[in-house]
Amino acid sequence: MPLVRIDLVEGQPSEYRSAIADEVYKAMTSTLNVPENDRFMVISEHKPGDFIADPIYLGISRSRACVIVQITLNAGRDVDMKRAFYKALADGLHARIGLRREDVFINLVEVAKENWSFGNGIAQYT
Template sequence: MPLVRIDLLAGQSSEYRSALADEVYKAMTSTLKVPENDRFMVISEYQPSDFIADPTYLGISRSRDCVIVQITLNAGRDIDMKRTFYKALADGLHTRIGLRREDLFISLVEVAKENWSFGNGIAQYT
């Protein structure tokens, strides 16, 4: 059910990008109750002039290594579950690839179940 978009500056290795995707999937399945094999992700890289992340918004010191993770998913998860996810992902990325926790920007976009079609022109969740 989730669609994950990962945005970052160009120049990271394929191993780095794979680790980003793996850790997002791991955090989603362990904290948000995302089903196994429900893995749909797009990773996009940008030139510095096309990737803008304010370096000090809300008093958080971001570097040029900032990664933006946007996840579109079914509505219904409570705030505690979301907070657990945010922490699990930040911790997982920090441990695995050394991403500073300050450099992870996460946005969850909740939608109703009828807004999905996984193929064949069918709304599978209705």
């Protein structure tokens, strides 16, 4: 059960934001074994002064169009799966909305299964 948080600078139309969410979900299901309908996402827009992404860290030239995608998910995926996800998402966003690959910042946060409750005050995975 991934929980996806997508952050970007305000001003993009709803279709753009929806396309990002769709591409994240597509990349998760195709590379990280995320099941169908396991889609929980929050998209937040920020004023330019409230969204800081260093424009040159690690030699990667980022623009103001940078999008930060943070995903909390169950621990256990190997490095190859994660790399495949990073590539699939960057490629998918580039192909669909023209977002530069350099402007796709991804962070995975792995947690144990007992850290989830999908509702009813129950830890469904334990």
